[in-house]
Amino acid sequence: MVRIKHRYLLVNILYPDTKSSHLRPASKPGDDVPYTVQFRRPSPDQVNGGLLMRLIRDGVVELFGDYGSGKIAGSLQVKYFSPATSTATIRVSREHYRLVWAALTFTTRLPRPVDQPCVIQVVRVSGTIRKAEEEAIRRAGLSIRRAEAAAKSSNVSGVATASATPLAVAEGDDDVDMFNGIEDRDEPGDVDDDDDG
Template structure:
């Protein structure tokens, strides 16, 4: 007997602009707006249809035939804008490419989005564990921002960039002041 093997893509839907579910004047931190809930009018069936249409646009009939076999949204949470998408193991890259190139929610909303594939897993169990871990992390970061603490992740990135800039300045062999250079010497 042949076993059909699948891959599970853990996906976050991010909102680069303010979500229709959250007004920008509500005093909600930007991080929470970025991870905003998806409107209730969007459901798993619409997302599958949009993914299939995208695969058709990118890969034609071949892509639809290969990826459509087991394509299904096994988990959908509009409150966290998270989904687990089941797709064929051999062609999960097609689904990933389609998700990466999606820019709007389905028709009634047309809200600009960015879809981020955060994990590819061979089992649904590991995909579910990743969803739970990420949801806890988002809640923790939101509570820290609300309490006035600095975001540790952002601070570490800023420090790394500053450190990298200092190291780059040390690697310079000579500084040239362009005011001192005579135009006749440069010819």
């Protein structure tokens, strides 16, 4: 029996602030939200797994035509989507996950009815859904620590810091390596955690 191997892409949907509110001084007490939190906000209510599937399929067709569409058609599935954290886990066959990754990378807007600018960031490619979930939890904790560090630094100086970038990390976080280790290599004991057998 042949076992079909899959890859799980952990994806963050980021919403760039077109008004550049992080560069303006805070005018109201609620306006001093750190930039790291502004960039990672919840998705609109219309964004769901079906919309993500349509976005991916349209992107693959635009980049790779009918060839790409046919290659991902049987295996593409959105396993998890959280509108609160704008995080999704997408399953695709191991041989063709790079087609989906390319389509997500070139996405600049969510389709109608949302029609909003976005950046879709693939943060982890894994052979098991469990490893993708663990990475999502680790990154959520890291984002919380960044926001707390940015809030502390802005409270200490009394002025909202414009230098707080999305990659600014709290001091002492030596375990952060944003771009290395995106792809998780198969280990001999790894098996796919599919619920559809």
